[in-house]
Amino acid sequence: MAAYTDQSGRPVVVVTGYGVVTSLGAGREDNWAKLTAGQSGIHAITRFSTEGLKTRIAGTVDFIAVEPRVNAPELSQRLAETAAEEAIAQSGIGTVGDFPGPLFIAVAPVEIEWQQRQELAVASGAIDAVSYADLARVAETGQFNRYYERFLFGSVADRVAEKFGTKGSPVSLSTACASGATAIQLGVEAIRRGEADAALCIGTDGSVNAESLVRFSLLSALSTSNDPPQAAAKPFSKNRDGFVMAEGAGAVVLESLESAKARGAKILGVIEGCGEMADSFHRTRSSPDGKPIVGCIRNALADAGLTPDAIDYINPHGTGTPENDKMECLGVLGVFGERAKSIPMSSNKSMIGHSLSAAGAVETVFSLLTLDHQRLPPTINYLVPDPSLPFDVVPNTARDARVTHVLSNSFGFGGQNVSLVIGGEPR
Amino acid sequence: MAERETWITGIGIVSCLGEGPEAHWRALSEPASADTTSFAPYVMHRIVPLDFDKQIPKKGDQRQMEAWQRIGTYAAGLALDSAGVKGKPELLSHMDMIVAAGGGERDTQVDVGVLTGLPKAAKAEAFVNERLMNDLRPTLFLAQLSNLLAGNISIVHGVTGSSRTFMGEESAGVDAMRIAHARIAAGQSDLALVGSAYNAERWEVILQFSLGRTLAKGEPRSVWDRAGGGMEIGTIGAFLVLEEKAHALARGAKPFARIAVIASDHVRRTAGAVTAALERMWATIAPRLAPESAAIISGVTGVEPGTSEEKEFLRHHSGLAVRATGTHLGHGLEPQFPANIVLAAQALRTGTLFPPGDTSGMERPMDGVLSQVVVTSVGHWRGEGLALIEAVG
Structure with missing residues (x-):
């Protein structure tokens, strides 16, 4: 039987439920089927007029019933609730409206629109x-x-906490595009401290609107390959030209292994390690030497008590901006050396776009699905390989593989770097 | 595992009362004042002018920030200086950081330009798109994102161990302090920078709070005596360096104070709920409280029903002298709780409480030595918190 504590004597933190909604659809099964079929959720924006904008595509979530001119906190809340309902139902924890632990929720920027x-x-x-x-x-x-x-920074967390009956003060957080991973990291830490036996960790983002699109456009971060929309997100390709904004939410129920076992819950995965390292180089660019990314990944491996050899799949940040993919590959190379080129590393964002504050949580859910199905989702739109990034990006087609430990990277503006190491079962 | 002791080894604060804890102490001893004309009819506690060059040497860095980020980066620098860790990469590279932040700083000139032009535009949405594409400064986005105060602190001061930003008004400030302390106590961190900054002097902020009719208007008044008049908002930057005791001793750092307990709660504002939450948190500190040498620094906002509920709570503990900072500093949302812990730490280092600052009778002089301070938070909407800060040695 696996020990209840890890190599450092801390409670082992496991996942007993997860839920997801992206532009591909709502729910684990629908998302996984489409993701492994190489389907794209990116489409022309219809929620608002894109006249005069350079980018006219996004991975908006349009199938959730909301008012036609929905605001970002409203949609973010609905997406979070959709994902959390699925996660809590799967875990079978607590009772309806009475979740026995705290809430950590990554939310999009909030302001009057x-x-x-x-x-x-x-x-x-x-x-x-x-x-x-x-x-x-x-x-x-x-x-x-x-x-x-509605436009208070704490309102999404407040309402989600009320709905699910989480305990204590709900923590809303932002580490930009690493936010979803930070939410999970905070939950892991709370359980390791013994403050809680369970935590609900969510990343959510429903903030695609004209102004947010303009703001990213003005920083030249977005793909302008509007036609066809499905081909716009091209991580690791030579002709990659930016990320595609997207909406979505990911939710995970974390528990101590001991608590999960005690109630007979099915263990769906283990959050083995979390690593972080801030980059002090620039507000939107990574340090050219790649050291903060290398340090971040190494911190996650050390926290997991693993050596680089143990990682057999990487779920990269993989945004498809020229800068991110180059720096991420440099970082991965720095940690894994020559073996980096043979570790499969496929970007979910090629299909679902970049769900910003949600991405780290969404991609944790996809990492868990990868472990569960022992199958790697592809990087689609990989038609023009970048010779300077000679990696196995699982080009265009999903494939089966043996996966025991996944590294999931999330990086954000403001020098935010977070890596998670996710395992299939307790050691 | 036994809880490790957390010391406050650095403090930095800027507000309308000046720069640094001593200036605050002096100003807290004087009658309060506020600006009633710049944002009339709203009362505003405007920050004193700061020489940003002193903490943000590169003009390029200053240009990449908006006011709240400059103020926060400045206050963070003061805290790092005060702790003796400024410019020491061997410490800063493993220093953890939790920032409580709002963000969303806007170019109100662009906004009013768009709003003024909209009624005449043939196609409203296309008009907004065009104006935003042409008129928004690209770097303004980096002032809108909540985590870009932390990002600027990493860049300017080199704090890179970790970086997290909490959002959610007053509760963000409380939980930032609570989690930074809990991580040190549990051995997850040895050294942390925690704090917040808020720029109240913005019309978009006033618009947000005027929607809830939570702002005080007219003449400034004691926060205890506003008759439901609401918040007098103020610009505040406040940061602390928290450090595990052995880590501080090993480098010869002196503590301002020790953090004994930080608790937070989250209640709907039904009648009696806030008072009950404060009492629940009080129960966690009561066993180690020595009331004869303890005082309370309150983050009361002036917004109802929270203010009356906190008064009720304080009536239950009327043996302790009380000070509210909202009268003098104004209310700064996210940084209020960290700022009040800064002032508590300064009071404990000097062993005396600053003089009463109101005439409503809530605050009365305290004689004798101060050894413990209870800091309260009852946010204007959510955000209940309580800290017990103690003198060291």
């Missing part, structure tokens, strides 16, 4: 020049009170 500003401006009656003082004057009437809680 153009629809609200416009409504307030119209209501202000200001004709020639609208000022913020006019908007505040209208706000003070109380007629737009419904927007108040």
Whole structure:
């Protein structure tokens, strides 16, 4: 029988439930079937007008019933709830509305949006020049009170915590595009500290709107290969030209192995190690020497008590920006040496796009599915290999493989680097 | 495993009261004041001018930040200086960081330009797209993202052990402190930078809170005596260096104070719920509290019902002197709790509490030596927290 504590004497942290929603669909099975079929969820944006924008495609989630002009926190909340419901149901933990542990949730940036500003401006009656003082004057009437809680930074976490009955103060967090992985890391740490026997960890992002698209566009981060949309995300290809914004959510139920065993729960995977290292080089670019990424991956391996040899699949950050893929490969090479070129490393983002704050959690779910099915989802749109990145990216077609330990990388603006090591079963 | 002891070895604070704990102490001894004209009719506690060159030497770095990031990076630098770790890569490279942040700083000129032009635009959405593509500064995005205060601290000060940003108004500040402390106590971290910054002097912030009618208007008043008038918001940057005792001793660092307990809670604001939450957290500190030499520093906001509920809680513990910082500093959301722990640490280092700052009768003088401070948080909407900070030695 596996020990309840790991090589460092800490509680082993296992996954007993996971759920996911992406532009491919809602739920583990639907997503996995499409992911391993090499299907893309990227499409032309219809939720808002893209006239005048350089990028007109995204992996928006349009099949969840919400109001037509949904705002980011509203959609982020719905996506989080969808994924969490699936995860909690699978784990069978607690009772409905009474989850026996804390919530850690990665959420997209929150702020009043153009629809609200416009409504307030119209209501202000200001004709020639609208000022913020006019908007505040209208706000003070109380007629737009419904927007108040909605656009507080803590509102998504508050409502998700209420719905599922998680315990204690819900933690909303952001480490930019590494956020989803950070949510899981915080849950692992809480269980290892003995603060909790279980944690609900979610990454969610429903923030594709005109302004967020513009903001990433102005940093030249997005692919402009609008036609056909399905071919736009091209991680590791020579002609890669940026990432594709996307929406989605991933949720995992973490538990101590001891607690999971005690209630007879099925163990779906183990979060064996978490690593981090901040990069102090630049706000949007990685240190050219790759050291922070190397250090981050090594920290995760050390935390897992594993050597690089143990990793047999990498779920990379793999955004498809020229910079990310180059630096990630440099980092992987730095850790794994020549063997790096033969470790399969396929980017989910080639199909689902980059779900930003959700990505780390979504890709943890896909890593768990990879372990469960012993099958590697492909990197699609890999038609023009980049000779400077000679890796096995599982080009275009899924394949079976023996997988025991997955490395999942997440990197974000602001020098954020997080790596998780995920195993199939307790050692 | 036995809990390891967490020391506060560095503190940094900037606000309308000045720069550094001594300046704050002096200003807390004077009558409070606030700006009533810049954002009229709202009351604003505007930060004193800072010489950013002192903590952010590269002009290029300053240009890449917006105000809240410059203020936070500056306060973080003060804390690192105070702890004696500034410029020491061997320490900074394994220093963990938790920042509580809002973000979302906007270019309000662009916003009002778009809003003014919209009624005349033939195609509204296309008009917004075009104006944003042309008018937004690309780097403004990096001031909008919540985690880019932490990112700037990594770049400017070289803190790279780890970097996490918590969002969620007051609760973010409480949980940042709680988790940074818990990690050290459990052996997950030896050295941490934790804190927050908030720039209140922005119309988009006023718009957000005016939607909830939570802002005070007119003349400044004691936070205890606002009759439901709400928050007087203020710009605040506050950071602390937390350190495991043996780690601090090994490098000869002196503590300001020790963190004994930090607790947080999350309740709906039904009648009595906040008072009950504060009492539950109080029960966790009561066994180690010595009331005769203890005081309370409150983060009360002036927003109801939280303010009245906290008053009720304080009535149950009326043996302890109370100070609220909201009257003098204003309310800064995420940094309020860290700022109040900074002021608690300074009070404990000097062994005395600063003088009362209101005339409502809630605050009264405290004589004698101060050895413990209880810091409260009752956020304006959510975010209940309690800390017990103790003098060392």
